[in-house]
Every structure is written in structure tokens, then in C-alpha cells.
Amino acid sequence: MMRRIDRHNYEEFFLDYLEGNLNDSEKKNLESFLALNPDLKEELEEMCLIELEEENITFDKSSLKQIPFETDFEDFCVAKLEGDLEREEEISFTKYLNDNLIGKAQYQLYEKTKLKADIDIIYPDREELKRKERKIIPYWMISGVGIAASILLLFSVWNTSISDKNAEQVSTKKVAYNDSVKKKVVITPTKDSNRLEKLVGINSESKTTKQESVEIDNQEVEKVIAKSQSIENKQVTDQIVSLPNVIKTAEFKVLANVEVKEQKIEVSNQEKEINEVPVNSGLDNLGMSWKSSVKAKRKSNSLLYAVAKMGVDKIGEIAGKKVQLEKQYDSETEKTRLRFNTKGLGFSTSIK
Amino acid sequence: MxxxxxxxxxxxxxxxxxxxxxxxxxxxxKARDIVQDSFEKLWRNIENVNYQKVKSYLFTTAYHTMIDLIRKEKRKEDFENVDVKEYSHSEQYSDLKEVLNIALEKLSDVQRSVILLRDYEGYSYAEIAKITDLSESQVKVYIYRARKNLKSFIGSIETLV
Known part of the structure; x- marks a missing residue:
């Protein structure tokens, strides 16, 4: 229903007109009404001139931002000192301090609370606190050195035995021709055997026991020297034969931890070796004897090598390490060398 | 280790x-004894302590040994129970270091420990919390309080001077 305009409600129409809320028919009615009431037309024109301009009013927001700093100034000071402020906070608070001299002075007091360690204070007995390093020798080193020591001992005994065997052979020959020389021979091996005993640490008791154990062997060797032997000769042979016995003892010591079987093998081989000493019946008839030193020596060496190799292999097996003992012929030097190799240790010796 | x-x-x-x-x-x-004890404990546990964490282990051990000792003796005055006005004395201090040493003595045991760990050793709140068996927020509060107390003391002395 269309509204009707009159002098009692024209303000409402005027306002709607100014705000653009009148439709076309209402606008026509308003124009007709203004034509009939020219005084009101002037009033409408005056209303159109009133226009409020937007004022540029701003508020100092920075002062609002300072409220937290002012309220919790102390906390902000400590937070800044401890580096606990966020980057934005840090910038704002620094600006606040720069604008506020009293605040800045207070913050400077906080800065003074930073403690600095007095480096003149030192612990007086620092060295007493220290500990010496515990030296732990690796097992492989112990086993390696142990094996090496055993082999060295074996070699030294072996080399001595070879020279002793040479002496034995010479003395045997000499015994065959001249009984008087035998006395000299008696001394030499005895010295050597004593030295060996010292070397391998055999006590006199063990020596006696060993001598008894090879008594039968001694009797066998006595046949080599045959009829020309005197009672003294028995002692000589005792002592001569005692050398392999000592060697055997030394080897027993070296291989003691390996296996009892080895000792048996060695003993049987020794017995075999002694049993195989050739007896020359012709010379025997003449009261003399002769023995092939080369063959016996080779047999003895190869036997020792076999025993040593077996022992070394066994030691390596027990120690869980690669331990090698091998004989090698060098065509250039025309010599046979015995090589020993284990982890971190190796050496060789010329055996012939 | x-x-x-x-x-x-x-x-x-x-x-x-x-x-x-x-x-x-x-x-x-006593300080020497505590250091000695701490290193003996370390040596006994050498197999179980990681070298990367040994500093924390040592300071933790030393701190707790010290706290046990303090508890036994309980001879220190708690800073928090002391009125700041008590600082108003006529004694003259020659330098800031001396003033700080006196102020430090007046802090509570916990405040002193945490602020020393913070300033001397540069530990974080978390590390101090681990050493002292406190929460991180507790450590932070103690440090803030300690700073404010130290600052008040310095301020009062400077005002007097």
C-alpha cells in the first residue's frame, strides 16, 4: 500500500529520499508534494547540504603496547637478560628502554647481576684426582708372544742339540780309536747339558728321573761303542745320551700344554732313533765302531721338525691363531730355512 | 668412558x-671433599657414564652431595626471609664483585645454586632442572627471583654510595 505524503510525515519521506530508499512512484508523489509546498522544498535542499566529513583521528597505540613493559618491567628485564624474549618482544622492549631513561638505568642494574666465574679459584689437587691407565695386554699378544717364546726356546735347544750331536759323533769316532780322548768328550757334553738344563730350567731331580727313564736307551747306545768301553765310558754315554733326553725334556716343557700324545710320539721316536744306531760288525770285531753321522743327523732333524710342526700347529689351534712352522729350500743360497710365522711376529733360521 | x-x-x-x-x-x-667424592663416584661408574654427559653427571653428583651437606648443617640464611632494608648498612664496598659476593651469600640455597649454574657454567633451564631435580619452570622462577634479589641489593648499595 502506497504511503501518502503530507505536512505531518514529510520528514520521513525526505530522509528516505536522501538515503535513496524511495521508489519511482513515491519520488513522483514527493515532487508533486514539494510543488504544492515550496517552503518544504527549501528545507529539503538544506538537508542535502549537510554532509559529515571523515576526520583523520588516530590513537597513540605505542602507549598501549608499553602497558606490559610498565606493568611487568622487572620480569621483562630479567627475560631480556636471560635471552627469553621473542624477537619482536626484544625489539619493542629495547625501544622502550631507549625511550625511558629510568627504565634503562634499572635494566643496567640487572646487567650487573650477571655473575662471572672467578678463574683464580682452581681445584688445588687436580693431579691427585687423575687415575693411571689400566693396561690390558690383549690375549692375542700374550698368546703370540708365548708361542714365539716357546718356538725360540725350541730353536735354541734344537741348534744346541745339533752342535751337541756333532760333538757326540766326533767323540764317538774318537772313542772308537782312542780311549784316552773319551775323557775330553766326557767334559764337553756335560757342560752343554748343564747349560741346557739352565736354559730350560730343569732341576736336578727331573734330570735324574729322565736319566733313569732312558737307561734302556743308554744300554743300546753302549753297543755302538762296543768292547773298547770302560766303566767310565758308561758314564760318558750316560751323559751323551742325556742330551737328547734334555732336549726331549725341553720340548716337553714347551709342548706341555699341548697334548700328552706328543710326548709319547717323541719318546717312541727317540727310542726308535737310538735303536736304529747302526752297528758295524767288522769294526766291532776289531773292537771299533762307526756310525753314519749324516743319516742320524737328518733323521734327528726331520724328527724334531715333525715334532715342532705338530706342536706349533697344536699351539695355534689352542690359541685360535694362525701359527705356521715350515721348512723352505732357497735355491739361491742353497740353504734350507725354517720359517715361523704368527700374527704380528715372524722369523726364520737357516738349518742347513 | x-x-x-x-x-x-x-x-x-x-x-x-x-x-x-x-x-x-x-x-x-668441604668443597674439595665434595669434588673428590664426585670424581670417585664417577670412577666407580666409569663404565656406565657417557663422556658426552660427564659434565652433567659430575655437577649433578656434586650438587646433591652439597645439598645433603647443607641440609645437615642448615646454617645458611634464606634470602627470601630477609627484608631488603637490612642491606642498608654503612659498610662501603670497593667493587661490584664484592657486592655480588655478599648478595650471593644472601640468596637461598636453591636460588644461589641455579644462578651459579646459569652464569658460571652457562647451563640451560632444562640442564639445570636435570641437575637440581627441579622442573624447568621452577628453575626459571628461581633464576628470576635471584636476579631481582641481586638487583635490589646492588641497587640499594648504589643508592647508598
């Missing part, structure tokens, strides 16, 4: 520990 690392730890941390304890209890002999 091995013996070499143990000895390195002695070189690196013995002095710092000694300073930390000495500043707390003001007794050189």
Missing part, C-alpha cells in the same frame, strides 16, 4: 665444580 676421558674430565671440570661448590658453601675443605 675410559681412563683417558676420565682424566680429561678432571682437567676440564674439576675447577668449575670447585668454584661452584665453594661459592655455595664458602668452605674450601
Amino acid at each position: 675410559n681412563t683417558v676421558e676420565y682424566n680429561k674430565s678432571v682437567d676440564k671440570y674439576a675447577d668449575g665444580m670447585f668454584r661452584f661448590i665453594l661459592k655455595n658453601i664458602k668452605d674450601e675443605d
Whole structure:
């Protein structure tokens, strides 16, 4: 229903007109009404001139931002000192301090609370606190050195035995021709055997026991020297034969931890070796004897090598390490060398 | 950890520990004993302590040994129960270091410990919390309080001077 305009409600129409809320028919009615009431037309024109301009009013927001700093100034000071402020906070608070001299002075007091360690204070007995390093020798080193020591001992005994065997052979020959020389021979091996005993640490008791154990062997060797032997000769042979016995003892010591079987093998081989000493019946008839030193020596060496190799292999097996003992012929030097190799240790010796 | 690392730890941390304890209890002999005990404990546990964490282990051990000692003796005055006006005395202080030393003595045991760990050793809140068996927020509160107390003391002295 269309509204009707009159002098009692024209303000409402005027306002709607100014705000653009009148439709076309209402606008026509308003124009007709203004034509009939020219005084009101002037009033409408005056209303159109009133226009409020937007004022540029701003508020100092920075002062609002300072409220937290002012309220919790102390906390902000400590937070800044401890580096606990966020980057934005840090910038704002620094600006606040720069604008506020009293605040800045207070913050400077906080800065003074930073403690600095007095480096003149030192612990007086620092060295007493220290500990010496515990030296732990690796097992492989112990086993390696142990094996090496055993082999060295074996070699030294072996080399001595070879020279002793040479002496034995010479003395045997000499015994065959001249009984008087035998006395000299008696001394030499005895010295050597004593030295060996010292070397391998055999006590006199063990020596006696060993001598008894090879008594039968001694009797066998006595046949080599045959009829020309005197009672003294028995002692000589005792002592001569005692050398392999000592060697055997030394080897027993070296291989003691390996296996009892080895000792048996060695003993049987020794017995075999002694049993195989050739007896020359012709010379025997003449009261003399002769023995092939080369063959016996080779047999003895190869036997020792076999025993040593077996022992070394066994030691390596027990120690869980690669331990090698091998004989090698060098065509250039025309010599046979015995090589020993284990982890971190190796050496060789010329055996012939 | 091995013996070499143990000895390195002695070189690196013995002095710092000694300073930390000495500043707390003001007794050189006892501070030495605490350092000694801490390293003995370390040696006994050498197999279980990682070299990367040995500093924390040593300071934790030293701190707790010290706290046990303080609890036994309980001779220190709690800063928080002291009126700041008590600082108003006529004694003249020659330098800031001296003033700070006096102020430090007036802090509570916990405040002093945490602020010494913070300033002397540069520990974070989390690390101090681990050493002192406190929460991080507790550590932060103690440090803030300690700073405010120290600042009040310095301020009052400067005002007098």
C-alpha cells in the first residue's frame, strides 16, 4: 500500500529520499508534494547540504603496547637478560628502554647481576684426582708372544742339540780309536747339558728321573761303542745320551700344554732313533765302531721338525691363531730355512 | 668412558665444580671433599657414564652431595626471609664483585645454586632442572627471583654510595 505524503510525515519521506530508499512512484508523489509546498522544498535542499566529513583521528597505540613493559618491567628485564624474549618482544622492549631513561638505568642494574666465574679459584689437587691407565695386554699378544717364546726356546735347544750331536759323533769316532780322548768328550757334553738344563730350567731331580727313564736307551747306545768301553765310558754315554733326553725334556716343557700324545710320539721316536744306531760288525770285531753321522743327523732333524710342526700347529689351534712352522729350500743360497710365522711376529733360521 | 676421558674430565671440570661448590658453601675443605667424592663416584661408574654427559653427571653428583651437606648443617640464611632494608648498612664496598659476593651469600640455597649454574657454567633451564631435580619452570622462577634479589641489593648499595 502506497504511503501518502503530507505536512505531518514529510520528514520521513525526505530522509528516505536522501538515503535513496524511495521508489519511482513515491519520488513522483514527493515532487508533486514539494510543488504544492515550496517552503518544504527549501528545507529539503538544506538537508542535502549537510554532509559529515571523515576526520583523520588516530590513537597513540605505542602507549598501549608499553602497558606490559610498565606493568611487568622487572620480569621483562630479567627475560631480556636471560635471552627469553621473542624477537619482536626484544625489539619493542629495547625501544622502550631507549625511550625511558629510568627504565634503562634499572635494566643496567640487572646487567650487573650477571655473575662471572672467578678463574683464580682452581681445584688445588687436580693431579691427585687423575687415575693411571689400566693396561690390558690383549690375549692375542700374550698368546703370540708365548708361542714365539716357546718356538725360540725350541730353536735354541734344537741348534744346541745339533752342535751337541756333532760333538757326540766326533767323540764317538774318537772313542772308537782312542780311549784316552773319551775323557775330553766326557767334559764337553756335560757342560752343554748343564747349560741346557739352565736354559730350560730343569732341576736336578727331573734330570735324574729322565736319566733313569732312558737307561734302556743308554744300554743300546753302549753297543755302538762296543768292547773298547770302560766303566767310565758308561758314564760318558750316560751323559751323551742325556742330551737328547734334555732336549726331549725341553720340548716337553714347551709342548706341555699341548697334548700328552706328543710326548709319547717323541719318546717312541727317540727310542726308535737310538735303536736304529747302526752297528758295524767288522769294526766291532776289531773292537771299533762307526756310525753314519749324516743319516742320524737328518733323521734327528726331520724328527724334531715333525715334532715342532705338530706342536706349533697344536699351539695355534689352542690359541685360535694362525701359527705356521715350515721348512723352505732357497735355491739361491742353497740353504734350507725354517720359517715361523704368527700374527704380528715372524722369523726364520737357516738349518742347513 | 675410559681412563683417558676420565682424566680429561678432571682437567676440564674439576675447577668449575670447585668454584661452584665453594661459592655455595664458602668452605674450601668441604668443597674439595665434595669434588673428590664426585670424581670417585664417577670412577666407580666409569663404565656406565657417557663422556658426552660427564659434565652433567659430575655437577649433578656434586650438587646433591652439597645439598645433603647443607641440609645437615642448615646454617645458611634464606634470602627470601630477609627484608631488603637490612642491606642498608654503612659498610662501603670497593667493587661490584664484592657486592655480588655478599648478595650471593644472601640468596637461598636453591636460588644461589641455579644462578651459579646459569652464569658460571652457562647451563640451560632444562640442564639445570636435570641437575637440581627441579622442573624447568621452577628453575626459571628461581633464576628470576635471584636476579631481582641481586638487583635490589646492588641497587640499594648504589643508592647508598
